[in-house]
Amino acid sequence: MSPVKAIRHSLKTRMVLTVGAVITLLMLVISLGILFQWRSLILNKLHNRAESVTRAFAISVLDALIYGEKGNFQAEDLLESYINDLKRQVPGIRSIAVLDNQRRVIAHSDPSRYNQVFNDSLSIRLSRVNRLVSGIYLSQEYGWIIESVLPLQIAGKRWGVLRIAFDAERTRAEIRQLFLLLLSLTALVIVATLLVLSYLIGRLVNSLEQLVEAMDTIDLESDRSLHIPHSVHRHDEIGFLIDHFEMLRQRLAQSRKQLIQAQKQIYHAEKLASIGRLASGVAHEINNPLNGIKNCIYAIQRDPEDRELLGEYLELMNEGLTHIETVVQKLLGFARKQSRSLEPVDVNEAVKRVVQLLEFRLQQKQVTLELHLQEDLPPIKADYHLIQEVFMNLLLNSYDAVKSGGRISIRTEQPDDQHIGITVEDDGVGIPPEELPRIFDPFYTTKEPGEGTGLGLSVALGIVESHGGSIQVRSEPGKGTQFYVLLPVAGEEENH
Numbered sequence: 001m002s003p004v005k006a007i008r009h010s011l012k013t014r015m016v017l018t019v020g021a022v023i024t025l026l027m028l029v030i031s032l033g034i035l036f037q038w039r040s041l042i043l044n045k046l047h048n049r050a051e052s053v054t055r056a057f058a059i060s061v062l063d064a065l066i067y068g069e070k071g072n073f074q075a076e077d078l079l080e081s082y083i084n085d086l087k088r089q090v091p092g093i094r095s096i097a098v099l100d101n102q103r104r105v106i107a108h109s110d111p112s113r114y115n116q117v118f119n120d121s122l123s124i125r126l127s128r129v130n131r132l133v134s135g136i137y138l139s140q141e142y143g144w145i146i147e148s149v150l151p152l153q154i155a156g157k158r159w160g161v162l163r164i165a166f167d168a169e170r171t172r173a174e175i176r177q178l179f180l181l182l183l184s185l186t187a188l189v190i191v192a193t194l195l196v197l198s199y200l201i202g203r204l205v206n207s208l209e210q211l212v213e214a215m216d217t218i219d220l221e222s223d224r225s226l227h228i229p230h231s232v233h234r235h236d237e238i239g240f241l242i243d244h245f246e247m248l249r250q251r252l253a254q255s256r257k258q259l260i261q262a263q264k265q266i267y268h269a270e271k272l273a274s275i276g277r278l279a280s281g282v283a284h285e286i287n288n289p290l291n292g293i294k295n296c297i298y299a300i301q302r303d304p305e306d307r308e309l310l311g312e313y314l315e316l317m318n319e320g321l322t323h324i325e326t327v328v329q330k331l332l333g334f335a336r337k338q339s340r341s342l343e344p345v346d347v348n349e350a351v352k353r354v355v356q357l358l359e360f361r362l363q364q365k366q367v368t369l370e371l372h373l374q375e376d377l378p379p380i381k382a383d384y385h386l387i388q389e390v391f392m393n394l395l396l397n398s399y400d401a402v403k404s405g406g407r408i409s410i411r412t413e414q415p416d417d418q419h420i421g422i423t424v425e426d427d428g429v430g431i432p433p434e435e436l437p438r439i440f441d442p443f444y445t446t447k448e449p450g451e452g453t454g455l456g457l458s459v460a461l462g463i464v465e466s467h468g469g470s471i472q473v474r475s476e477p478g479k480g481t482q483f484y485v486l487l488p489v490a491g492e493e494e495n496h
Helices: 003-069 075-089 121-126 169-216 237-302 307-335 347-364 384-401 456-466
Strands: 093-099 105-108 133-139 143-154 157-167 343-345 368-373 380-382 407-416 419-426 470-476 480-488
Touching (some): 003 075, 003 093, 003 133, 003 143, 075 093, 075 105, 237 307, 343 347, 347 384, 380 384, 384 419
Parallel strands (some): 368 407
Antiparallel strands (some): 093 105, 093 157, 143 157, 407 419, 470 480
8 A cells, every 4th residue: 555545535534533522422412312301201201190090089089988987888899990991091000099198908900909008118108208209210010100199188188199100111111212213313323423523534635645646746847737637636725736836846846947957057057167177287288299299390490391200290290289279178078068868877987088188287296196986887867067066176175285296095895785985095184074064165265365265065965966975074184085976876867
């Protein structure tokens, strides 16, 4: 998986999980709130129904008790009739009990309970109530029931309590179904929300991914605009980001062109400065054959009739002119402003060419130059003239550092399969440790005014790094300096 894909999936997953967790939590809270609200309404409705039936039936029970007390008829018979009628009229009643003040059953929906005394703790507590109460509990006999209890009293006289138990299993099943329904709806809403959220976030992240892929294909060397698929063009923050990135690309491309132009000017200026430093030595190389040519011309003028001597002088003059032409061509080839082109470069051959340019100056200063060039080195892919300039700057730096009779050595090697190493070492004055971090800074130099521009090492570092290489330096004051250039070799397909 590519880094872009991994980032995309990670961002999408985190966003979906985070927002999904928040939505899930909110939906669960809302669903639980709705569930408890509905449960409360259902139970309140059940309580109200039970209490209403209990109040209405208590009137009939009190009438029967009053009539029975006057001796008109047996209250138990009338209560039994009332209980049977109520069970037929009101479905869901599990039991009806009329108890006296001693908790003895006066009348019951189950005839076998007559004259029984309820001594359980619940019955004891309910016998003491002085107002209508109701509650839901699990009965061992009937299961889940809601029981309503009303004291039977009038005009300060209390006959006992009326207890009516209603079936609560159906209500409990209704609440369970309601819970499952809400749970299903909540899960459905959460899944649908996550799918929509995943789709929207996927579109957003997909736009970012395509923008990143388009960014990876940017070529600052061309004027081609950022290629963004039509599906990514948006009128929101992403579109705003794309537009501004395109503006940034244009500014970077323009800045790069200006930087390349400035680098070319600096490289050429430093090259001309190096040529100027070579000029004094080269002048002697040119003056010597010029003086010989002048002597030949003078001799010919003295005796123009001597054909044998004329031919000898003309041959000497031709050799002198050829030598002058060779020296001038070397200087012009090095000083000419070349267009940058990458090609396979033989490092050893480039080193030899630079050494030829400096050979006369090295001889004048009696500097010993040692070449240790490893044979069969693979070529590097580089700009030939820029690489020559790197070697020229390093050699001139060593030339200025050594004294008369000093030593400079150049070594080439292949430290591994991917790189070529070039070492330029001298036994000159060296560089103080505190100065080492600054030697590659532009315009920094320790030489006297007029002896250097301070750009040589900076330009050399810039050229090497632009070719994917590096420069390392080691130095001790009084013992010399060593520059180590590491450049990548050309690929196999680049050697053909």
